[in-house]
Amino acid sequence: MEVDLALVGFGGAAALTLIELAKAAVPDLRVATVDPAGLLDHGKRRTWAFWTGAVDDLDPVLDAQWPAVDLHGPSGVRRLDLSPGRYAMVRSEPIFAQALQAADRLGSVTIRASAAALVDDGSSVEIRDESGTAVAAARWVLDSRPARPVKPGHTFWLQHFRGWWVRSEAALFDPASAVLMDFRTPQPARGVSFGYVLPTSAHTALIEYTEFSPARLSDDAYDTALTAYMRLWNLNDLAIEEVEDGAIPMTDGVFERRPSARVVRIGTAGGATRPSTGYTFSAMRRQAREIAELIRTGRDPVPSAAYPxxxxxxxxxxxxxxxxxxxxxxxxxxxxxxxxxxxxxxxxxxxxxxxxxxxxxxxxxxxxxxxxxxxxxxx
Missing domain, CATH: 1.10.260 (434 Repressor (Amino-terminal Domain))
Structure with a gap:
C-alpha cells in the first residue's frame, strides 16, 4: 500500500493531526495510520489541561474551564485572574471521536500492525512489521511513539501523577475556580510535589497528586498521598469513580525530531513536552495545525520546533x-x-x-x- 502520509502510533498527537488534516481538506491526500490497536484510545482515558483564549475550537467538548485559578505557595494562597484567557480541561474521548470522524472524511486507511522498522531511502519510507513484512510505503511518516533522547541532558525527571475523579452528595466544589498548584503537600527529598483540584461541577472534580522527581512511586504511595491531600481539604466520604495516572518526561536531553529524511517525530518525541512543566497538549495542537497547513500549501510536513x-x-x-x-x-x-x-x-x-x-x-x-x-x- 502506498500513501502520501502515514501516522505511526495513535495517541493524542496523531489524533489532533488527523483532525487538522480533515479541516485542511487537501484533495486526493492518501493517509494511513499504523498502530497495533488501530484507531482506538488504547483503553486508557486521559485528561488534558491547557491555557487558551476567550474562544477555542474545543469549546463544545470541554469538560471544564476556569477564568481564575488558585496557587497555594509557601507564603499562602494567591488567586490568579487569567482573563482574557482561561484554564481549560478536555478528556480524551471527544478528541478521539473527532479523530475517527476525521479519518472517515479523509478516507484514511487503518493498518493494525506494529511498525518495527521504518526504512527510509530518501524518497519514501517502507514501514515493516515485526516479521519484517512491509505493510505500507509512505512519502512521509509522522511518528508519535515514545522515544529516548539521543543526547542525555543534565537532568532527567518525570512528571508523574495519580488523579481521582470524585463525586460528592453535597455541593463541595466551586466550578468557577480551580486549584492549579497546591504546594502544601509533603515535599520529597529530591523533587517537588503538589496537588490539583479541578472541579467540573459543584459535585464532581478531578483531584490529583503530582510529583516532579526522578522516579515514579508505588501504587500505595500515590493513594496515601492522595488520601492525605483530600484530608487537607476536609474532603471526606467522596465516591471515587475513576483513577487516572501517568508519567511524562521532564528533561533537557535532546530528542531527535527528524531521525531520517522523511520520518518526522511529533508529540513528546517531537519536542512537544515543555521540560520544566510537562505540559504538552498546546504544543501538540500547534504541531498538528502547522503540519496540516504545510501539506495544504504543498510543502514538506516538517513542523518548526515546539519551543524556542x-x-x-x-x-x-x-x-x-x-x-x-x-x-x-x-x-x-x-x-x-x-x-x-x-x-x-x-x-x-x-x-x-x-x-x-x-x-x-x-x-x-x-x-x-x-x-x-x-x-x-x-x-
Missing part, C-alpha cells in the same frame, strides 16, 4: 536548579506568579513570550542560585 531554543535553555537551568537543591521549586513558582502578570507567566510556560518579557520573568526568580545553575548547565 532560549526557552529550552531556561528550562535546563530551572531543572538543574531544582534537582541540585539550589532553588526550591515551590518558591520558584510562587515568585514567578507573585511578581508577574499571570497571563505573561502562562504564555511563557506555553512558549509564546518575547525576550523582553522573559528578562522580566527571570529577574523575578532567585538570581544568584539561578546564575550558579546557569553556569553549570552552560559548562
Amino acid at each position: 531554543r532560549r526557552h529550552l535553555w531556561m528550562d535546563a537551568v530551572a531543572l538543574h536548579a531544582w534537582d541540585s537543591g539550589l532553588v526550591a521549586a515551590p518558591e520558584f513558582f510562587e515568585r514567578l506568579f507573585q511578581r508577574n502578570p499571570a497571563e505573561r507567566v502562562l504564555r511563557f510556560l506555553d512558549g509564546r513570550t518575547t525576550p523582553a518579557e522573559e528578562f522580566s520573568l527571570m529577574a523575578s526568580t532567585p538570581l544568584l542560585p539561578m546564575m550558579r545553575a546557569a553556569a553549570r548547565v552552560t559548562v
